[in-house]
Amino acid sequence: TETIEVNASNIATLENSFITIIDESNNISSEDNLSIYIDVINNDLGPGDYQFAIINTTENNERTPMIGFQDDPLFENLEGGIYTIIVNDKNGCSPDTTLEVSVIQFPKYFTPNADGYNDTWVVKGANKTFYPNASINIFNRYGKLVAQEPIDSQGWNGMYQGKLLPSDDYWYNITLVPPENSGRPIINKKGNFSLMRK
Known part of the structure; x- marks a missing residue:
C-alpha cells in the first residue's frame, strides 16, 4: 500500500x-x-x-x-x-x-532631444483598448491650443505647425472614456508639465 x-x-x-x-x-x-x-x-x-x-x-x-x-x-x-x-x-x-x-500616469516633463528617452509627452497606461474615446489637448501658458493627440499616438513631440516650441511649462486637459460595460469611471484631468530642451 x-x-x-x-x-x-x-x-x-x-x-x-x-x-x-x-x-x-x-x-x-x-x-x-x-x-x-x-x-x-x-x-x-x-x-x-x-x-x-x-x-x-x-x-x-x-x-x-x-x-x-x-x-x-x-x-x-x-x-x-x-x-x-x-x-x-x-x-x-x-x-x-x-x-x-x-x-495611468501623466509625466511631469519630457525632453525632445532624439536620444530615445522621454522624447515625447504621452499619457502612460492609456490606449484604445482601455479608453476607446479620448480627448488629449495641450496648451501653452497663455491658453493657446498647441496640440491634440490621439490616444494611440506616440505622444506630443514639442512642435506646433512644424516649429519647435521653447522650453516652458505646458498644460493638458484630458478626458479618457472607457467602454460602457467596463465599470470604470470616465477620467477628466487637468495639469501641467515641462518641456525641457537640452
Whole structure:
C-alpha cells in the first residue's frame, strides 16, 4: 500500500473587481507610489496556493522584466503602463491566470532631444483598448491650443505647425472614456508639465 496526499487546487479566478489600482487618474492617487493590489481577503480566487507577478507591456509590445512571483498580492512603486497580472499556482496547476490592467500616469516633463528617452509627452497606461474615446489637448501658458493627440499616438513631440516650441511649462486637459460595460469611471484631468530642451 501507498499513502498519497491530494491537495485541492484549481486555476485561479481573477476579475477586474478584485483589483485596486492607485494611479494618477483617481483621487486616492500618489505621484510617488503607483500600485496594483489584488484583494485576496474579500474575494475567493480558488482553493489553490497562489503567487502573483506583473509585467509592464510597453507601447512597442516588448515586455519589461517580470515583477514577482511573490506571495504578497501588492505591487508598489510602479510607473504608468499597461500591466498583465499573472496568478500562478505554486503546486503546478496550470495554466496561469492573467488579467490586463491600466495604470495611468501623466509625466511631469519630457525632453525632445532624439536620444530615445522621454522624447515625447504621452499619457502612460492609456490606449484604445482601455479608453476607446479620448480627448488629449495641450496648451501653452497663455491658453493657446498647441496640440491634440490621439490616444494611440506616440505622444506630443514639442512642435506646433512644424516649429519647435521653447522650453516652458505646458498644460493638458484630458478626458479618457472607457467602454460602457467596463465599470470604470470616465477620467477628466487637468495639469501641467515641462518641456525641457537640452
